[in-house]
Amino acid sequence: MSPTIILAILLIFLGSLRYILIPYASKNGRKLPPGPRPLPIIGNLHMLTTLPHRGLRDLALKYGPIMSLRLGHVRTVIVSSSEAAELFLKKYDAVFAARPRGQASNYVLYSSKGLSFSEYGPYWRHMKKLIMSQLLCQSKIESFTGLRREAFLSLLEELKSAAAAREVIDISGKVGELIETITYRMILGRGNDDKDDLKGIINEVLSLIGAFNLADYVPLLGPLDLQGQTRRLKKLSKRIDQLMENILVQHEQARERQGECDSTHEDFVDVLLSLKKQHDINSQADDNHQAFTIERDNIKAILLEMMGGSFDTSFTTILWTFAELLRNPRVMKNLQAELESVIGTGKMVEERDLGKLEYLDMVVKESFRLHPVGPLLIPRESREDTTIEGYYIPKKSRILVNAWAIGRDPSLWSQNADEFYPERFIGKDIDVRGHDFELLPFGSGRRGCPGIQLGLVTVRFVLAQLLHCFNWELPSGMEGKNIDMTESFGLAVGRANSDLLVKPTYRLLFG
Numbered sequence: 001m002s003p004t005i006i007l008a009i010l011l012i013f014l015g016s017l018r019y020i021l022i023p024y025a026s027k028n029g030r031k032l033p034p035g036p037r038p039l040p041i042i043g044n045l046h047m048l049t050t051l052p053h054r055g056l057r058d059l060a061l062k063y064g065p066i067m068s069l070r071l072g073h074v075r076t077v078i079v080s081s082s083e084a085a086e087l088f089l090k091k092y093d094a095v096f097a098a099r100p101r102g103q104a105s106n107y108v109l110y111s112s113k114g115l116s117f118s119e120y121g122p123y124w125r126h127m128k129k130l131i132m133s134q135l136l137c138q139s140k141i142e143s144f145t146g147l148r149r150e151a152f153l154s155l156l157e158e159l160k161s162a163a164a165a166r167e168v169i170d171i172s173g174k175v176g177e178l179i180e181t182i183t184y185r186m187i188l189g190r191g192n193d194d195k196d197d198l199k200g201i202i203n204e205v206l207s208l209i210g211a212f213n214l215a216d217y218v219p220l221l222g223p224l225d226l227q228g229q230t231r232r233l234k235k236l237s238k239r240i241d242q243l244m245e246n247i248l249v250q251h252e253q254a255r256e257r258q259g260e261c262d263s264t265h266e267d268f269v270d271v272l273l274s275l276k277k278q279h280d281i282n283s284q285a286d287d288n289h290q291a292f293t294i295e296r297d298n299i300k301a302i303l304l305e306m307m308g309g310s311f312d313t314s315f316t317t318i319l320w321t322f323a324e325l326l327r328n329p330r331v332m333k334n335l336q337a338e339l340e341s342v343i344g345t346g347k348m349v350e351e352r353d354l355g356k357l358e359y360l361d362m363v364v365k366e367s368f369r370l371h372p373v374g375p376l377l378i379p380r381e382s383r384e385d386t387t388i389e390g391y392y393i394p395k396k397s398r399i400l401v402n403a404w405a406i407g408r409d410p411s412l413w414s415q416n417a418d419e420f421y422p423e424r425f426i427g428k429d430i431d432v433r434g435h436d437f438e439l440l441p442f443g444s445g446r447r448g449c450p451g452i453q454l455g456l457v458t459v460r461f462v463l464a465q466l467l468h469c470f471n472w473e474l475p476s477g478m479e480g481k482n483i484d485m486t487e488s489f490g491l492a493v494g495r496a497n498s499d500l501l502v503k504p505t506y507r508l509l510f511g
């Protein structure tokens with residue numbers, strides 16, 4: 001027997017002792033939330049299905065909206081009702097404002113030097129303030145209106161040619177390229193470049209951050225790297241750093257050549273480099289100046305998070321909505337009727353029109369309700385021992401809020417909860433910004449998504465343009481009800497079969 005196997009058996013035996021000796025159902029006589037009995041070592045890991053949000057909803061129907069599982073050695077609380085979500089994300093938000101750190105965020109996000117996985121505290125607050133005031137504020141988002149319009153115009157020309165030739169196209173690929181162009185130009189000031197495989201690297205970052213890593217749940221097995229994740233992460237972290245360093249150097253050289261540029265049109269790299277420069281000057285002038293410095297690693301981590309946060313989420317949401325519209329021609333017709341009456345077929349949609357499109361707003365909400373791209377949000381971690389609804393939640397418990405289960409709860413959304421029916425929002429004052437706990441696509445509270453405004457503008461703008469400029473048919477012989485809506489789990493939950501074949505017909509009066 002190899003020494004590795006002997007070591008694994010020994011570790012498993014020692015680990016088992018711990019869980020056999022420590023009772024699961026209560027801690028220091030205090031009652032933990034109910035849940036299925038865990039096995040030694042793996043706990044309830046064997047109960048996680050390939051689509052965990054669905055499996056966890058089924059378990060919650062048996063054990064209740066505040067349910068306890070043990071995933072490997074990690075005590076995990078699953079929150080599955082809107083009332084319970086309000087308790088965890090509003091009343092006790094400060095207690096659950098931490099994020100668990102895993103191997104992936106350590107290796108590929110510069111030991112969590114960005115925002116998403118940084119420890120809750122002064123550093124996180126500083127980063128959040130910086131990001132909200134400099135990168136994701138209304139004026140900065142509006143400064144990229146022209147970029148989004150221009151990127152769509154080039155897609156429009158492609159689609160018009162396809163329409164004239166009566167071609168069938170894969171709209172998923174086209175929307176993917178459009179969102180990529182918008183994202184990379186806004187953040188890096190340039191498009192994708194095959195030379196450095198930016199897209200491949202970002203995709204791998206997203207896939208590794210979203211992947212299940214055994215080492216995070218059973219640290220005893222970490223050194224064995226049974227899934228090979230640690231090796232992949234180490235290799236990727238070197239490639240990422242080379243790529244990010246090149247991006248920073250190219251920007252620094254361009255700034256030296258051209259001098260400081262007009263701040264309203266700076267891409268995110270420029271903004272962060274300017275802040276770093278300002279910061280360095282202030283620190284030199286005053287030794288006690290700042291508790292936090294902005295180093296190159298902070299900038300690289302933030303940029304990676306902005307790219308990851310922008311791309312997959314908006315792209316996936318647009319695709320789910322488009323697929324639902326093809327499956328529900330009645331809704332597509334209603335939406336086009338709204339566009340026709342509010343905008344008119346003599347011109348394209350502009351971003352300033354979006355606020356007038358009430359039916360579009362309901363369509364997007366309905367899509368977020370049925371297909372939240374982060375069905376379990378991003379895990380939280382409790383910062384102290386707490387008791388909620390009589391259940392003891394120990395410090396360092398992991399909290400998963402099942403936004404997908406809440407969005408499909410028939411007690412909130414009636415018996416047609418699984419149907420795509422935007423009219424359910426008529427006369428209801430429910431928004432997606434984290435104030436209404438029955439609809440949580442962006443999470444809520446302190447750790448809620450800082451990119452809501454940018455995400456909503458991108459999703460609404462692209463959908464409105466596509467539906468206003470074209471009629472869409474499925475290829476002959478295919479029916480809407482046959483569109484594959486199977487999900488694939490990852491950091492963003494998208495359609496497993498990503499192709500979406502359609503035939504466009506141009507419908508505007510000009511061009």
Ligand code: HEM
Pocket residue numbers: 099115116117305306307309310313314317373374377378379440441442443444445446447448449450451452454455456459
């Ligand atoms: C349709 C678009 C988007 C959706 C559905 C979405 C969804 C989410 C969700 C569910 C969370 C976790 C919230 C929680 O734990 O309560 C989150 C966090 C986050 N999102 Fe978004 N997001 C979107 C767009 C964006 C954009 C455009 C950016 C940045 C450019 C962004 C950056 C982030 C960051 C940095 C966090 C972590 C915040 C923290 O931990 O403090 N997101 N997002």
